[in-house]
Amino acid sequence: MDVYFIVTQLISGFTMATLLFLVASGLTLIFGVGNIFNFAHGSFYMIGAYFGYQLVSVWKVNFWIALVAAGAGAGVVGMAAEYLFLRRIYGRAQEGGFQILLTYCLILIFDDLVKLVWGTEYKSISKPAGFEGALHWGEIAIPTYNFAIIFIGLVVVLAAWWILSRTRAGRIARASAVDREMLGSLGVNVPLTLTVVFGLATALGGMTGALAAPLRSVTPGAGIEVIIDSLIVVVLGGMGNFWGAWMGAMLLGEVNAFAVAFVPEWATLFSYLVMVVTLIFKPEGLFAPTRLRKA
Amino acid sequence: MFSSSKYKFGLLWSIGFVVFALVPVLMTSRYQMNLASHILIWGLFAVSFNMLWGVTGMLSFGQALYFGIGAYSIGLFVTHAGKGWYLAAIPIGLVVATGLSFLIGLLVIRVSGVYFTMLTLAFAQLAWQITFKWYNFTGGDDGIQGIIAPGILADKMVYYYVILVVVFLSVWFLKRLAYSPFGLILRCIQQNPNRVRFIGRSVKMNQLRIYVISSFFAALAGTLMAGVDNSIHTDMLYWTTSGEVILMSVLGGINQFFGPFIGAVILILLEDIIGAKTEYWPIFLGTIIMVFVIALPRGVVGELRHIKHRLKGTDEPGGRHETHAAA
Amino acid sequence: MKPMLRLEGLKKSFGGLRVTDDVTFEIQPHEIAAIIGPNGAGKTTLFNQITGNLAPDAGQVFLQGEAIGGLTPQAIVKKGIGRAFQIASIFPDETVLDNVRIACMSKLNQTRHLWHPAEQFEAATKEALRILRSLGLEQQADRMAFELAHGDQKLLDIGIALVLEPRLLLLDEPTAGMSPEERQLTRKLIKQLWDQYQLTLVFIEHDMDMVFGIADRIMVLNHGALIADGTPDQIRANKDVITAYLGEEA
Numbered sequence: 038m039d040v041y042f043i044v045t046q047l048i049s050g051f052t053m054a055t056l057l058f059l060v061a062s063g064l065t066l067i068f069g070v071g072n073i074f075n076f077a078h079g080s081f082y083m084i085g086a087y088f089g090y091q092l093v094s095v096w097k098v099n100f101w102i103a104l105v106a107a108g109a110g111a112g113v114v115g116m117a118a119e120y121l122f123l124r125r126i127y128g129r130a131q132e133g134g135f136q137i138l139l140t141y142c143l144i145l146i147f148d149d150l151v152k153l154v155w156g157t158e159y160k161s162i163s164k165p166a167g168f169e170g171a172l173h174w175g176e177i178a179i180p181t182y183n184f185a186i187i188f189i190g191l192v193v194v195l196a197a198w199w200i201l202s203r204t205r206a207g208r209i210a211r212a213s214a215v216d217r218e219m220l221g222s223l224g225v226n227v228p229l230t231l232t233v234v235f236g237l238a239t240a241l242g243g244m245t246g247a248l249a250a251p252l253r254s255v256t257p258g259a260g261i262e263v264i265i266d267s268l269i270v271v272v273l274g275g276m277g278n279f280w281g282a283w284m285g286a287m288l289l290g291e292v293n294a295f296a297v298a299f300v301p302e303w304a305t306l307f308s309y310l311v312m313v314v315t316l317i318f319k320p321e322g323l324f325a326p327t328r329l330r331k332a
Numbered sequence: 333m334f335s336s337s338k339y340k341f342g343l344l345w346s347i348g349f350v351v352f353a354l355v356p357v358l359m360t361s362r363y364q365m366n367l368a369s370h371i372l373i374w375g376l377f378a379v380s381f382n383m384l385w386g387v388t389g390m391l392s393f394g395q396a397l398y399f400g401i402g403a404y405s406i407g408l409f410v411t412h413a414g415k416g417w418y419l420a421a422i423p424i425g426l427v428v429a430t431g432l433s434f435l436i437g438l439l440v441i442r443v444s445g446v447y448f449t450m451l452t453l454a455f456a457q458l459a460w461q462i463t464f465k466w467y468n469f470t471g472g473d474d475g476i477q478g479i480i481a482p483g484i485l486a487d488k489m490v491y492y493y494v495i496l497v498v499v500f501l502s503v504w505f506l507k508r509l510a511y512s513p514f515g516l517i518l519r520c521i522q523q524n525p526n527r528v529r530f531i532g533r534s535v536k537m538n539q540l541r542i543y544v545i546s547s548f549f550a551a552l553a554g555t556l557m558a559g560v561d562n563s564i565h566t567d568m569l570y571w572t573t574s575g576e577v578i579l580m581s582v583l584g585g586i587n588q589f590f591g592p593f594i595g596a597v598i599l600i601l602l603e604d605i606i607g608a609k610t611e612y613w614p615i616f617l618g619t620i621i622m623v624f625v626i627a628l629p630r631g632v633v634g635e636l637r638h639i640k641h642r643l644k645g646t647d648e649p650g651g652r653h654e655t656h657a658a659a
Numbered sequence: 660m661k662p663m664l665r666l667e668g669l670k671k672s673f674g675g676l677r678v679t680d681d682v683t684f685e686i687q688p689h690e691i692a693a694i695i696g697p698n699g700a701g702k703t704t705l706f707n708q709i710t711g712n713l714a715p716d717a718g719q720v721f722l723q724g725e726a727i728g729g730l731t732p733q734a735i736v737k738k739g740i741g742r743a744f745q746i747a748s749i750f751p752d753e754t755v756l757d758n759v760r761i762a763c764m765s766k767l768n769q770t771r772h773l774w775h776p777a778e779q780f781e782a783a784t785k786e787a788l789r790i791l792r793s794l795g796l797e798q799q800a801d802r803m804a805f806e807l808a809h810g811d812q813k814l815l816d817i818g819i820a821l822v823l824e825p826r827l828l829l830l831d832e833p834t835a836g837m838s839p840e841e842r843q844l845t846r847k848l849i850k851q852l853w854d855q856y857q858l859t860l861v862f863i864e865h866d867m868d869m870v871f872g873i874a875d876r877i878m879v880l881n882h883g884a885l886i887a888d889g890t891p892d893q894i895r896a897n898k899d900v901i902t903a904y905l906g907e908e909a
Contacts, residue, residue: 074446122622122626125626126625126626129629131389133391133445133446133449134385134391134449135625135629137391137393137446137449138578138579138582138621138625139622139625139626141575141578141579141618141621142617142618142619142621142622142625143618143622144618145614145615145617145618145621146614146615146618146619146622148614149612149613149614149615149618150615152612153612153615265457268450268453268454272450276446276447302465303465305461306458306461306462306465309454309457309458309461310458312450312454313439313451313454313455313458316443316447316450316451316454317439317442317443317451320442320443320447508773508774508775508776509773509774511776511777512772512773512774512775512776512777513761513764513769513770513771513772513773513777513780514770514771514772514773515773515777516753516757516760516761516764516770516777517761517764517765517770519750519752519753520750520753520761523750523751523752523753524748524749524750524751526712526732526748527748527749527750527819529731529732529733529736530710530732530733530736530741530742530748530819530820531736531761531762531765531766531819531822531823532733532736532737532765532766532823533733533765533770534733538770541771
């Protein structure tokens, strides 16, 4: 174990963490602003990956344009899903359970739809021009694409920070666990806000799917793994806590990178354990102030 | 809340039993009996699950864990200890499942709502991962084949009647439970947990009790399943299995005791019919359930009952969906 | 004779807001006491601290000399405090009879029974009917609780509380939302129940007819603090009370 090894793991962990954050942030955003638990969030990631594949590998569109377009596409699908379906169950008794059910159905439908359109074989996207190589430093080689991912992640983080702290929209979003009636009494067009936020979150998820595609293959099962990972991040960071998602992603990404290096078989087990322990002892998130417990 | 017309129950109950009992007699192929076996077992699984959700308001996305323990208990004993252990594996598996559900129950009742659902999901996935990866012990993704019940139980028809009896007795027990004082307190916990405390009862202890009971029957269903297709697979522990019983309950109606059972019947039959014509069954399933969630939240049984009351102009026992969201 | 209820120096703050400000008072057995005050004075919060729903930051609550601070609501209910809530706390999707019956079965420790149908528990059923009778709700025993008129739901709430044979009964705005006729009937009913069940009664109210009609003692809360404590005549003449209520429709 030497410096090179540590650096390699750190950067690889940071890359994974960035991807985790980009996806999980959408999940936590919708929950924080709209009190919607989007169980199908991973499916939008998957849809973005497939859109990316279609644009880049089939239609030979420029990678970066495709990235944005794939995200936008996923966002449109997301807004349609919210407008057509989710909206019908707002305000119902036991809404939480029905949300999980409805989004579960979306998972089933989307997973099969992509198989219908693109078939079941693994698809791939090649890395964008200029980023196929690696940066060499001493004995290690770090893929330049990783840096692209990290850079994009930072851009998103900065943009999010700016929006959340500098704009009115951001301030509304920051008030976590706000219920919809309260939002309405603040003069906010609640239905529109929910649709837009849902669209933004799914767009982010979709873009991340396309972004990650060159590193992993594009498969129908991707959505499921992603939702579990996102869930762990969101639980660590606190549901609805945007910056918590960032910290949770960093933590999970790095822990995972090192765990994979030492005990590859059981690394994912470790992630589940962390989630279980957090939910039991600090369900509001590791980084949140302890809420007053009700009797 | 459940309409308690005893005469009607007894009649439908007997009809149901007779229908299922006649399957091996009237069937034209073994496949039909196999299908009926699946329906019975999943019916029990779904009804036991709904004791948690429809009755008590606890949406567990992790009952597959106990279902899997039941099945894998037999599978592992038969593989590693020998075929003679088939029958002994059943009580052992049930004890393990019940004990584990007690321990996990203590942990999961500490949280509620989405967190509860996610935590149950996490525990089940944890178990799935372990089973999946521990190839040497569990066979991993290959599953375990060649699980044959001993002696006379190896005969499919005999085994079918065993399933029938076990399932009917279990569902009968759960029905008695649903209408007992314990069942009443569970429904009260769902409607107004604070008030339950104010009549001197512990919400958490009762939640734990039903969690353990429900999980016991999930495991029982699992032990029955092992002998039906003579093989088991890690998919039984996967979260989609937990999802199946949730979907069945929604389809049939979570506010009706037999709703989940009917849901199981419909779902399995539909899957059989549609699955034969296309490999895109999940799209159909997802769409159908979405229609129910959005437009027919009472489920098949609930909606039929609603129509019946509407036609008669009678008072309908309260359903949560049309009344109120707040307390 | 020990006081039935004694609050000593109770304090509670949420963030910087003091909702209970050093409240101390005693209530004697079989007294009827009213707690009044403008909206937001902290009356329900006080009740919450007595019944264990909220933990006070400082101070103690004594039930007939026994300190009950820190106990859970279940435990406090078993010690003999009953409570009816501002918004009727009932089981909406059960029948009126079952609402009370479950409380009876709880008292008889029968809620763990999982085999025989609830209807077959005779003792619990008889007692539930008796209580419904004393509330005038017997005719509606088989209706779903959510179908009841608002006022009847509040009575049902009281009925459930009475099952556990409380020594002390806390009622939070028992006549809220009722018409003047209903208020009068409820007032009489509550006085009757107080006599029949030998209760010590503490109620929060805005209905001054009720307050001055049946209370022996009136306590006035404002901004979390007790600003007056005395007989109805004393309170009527109290300048601080009048000031606190200026602008408030009593």
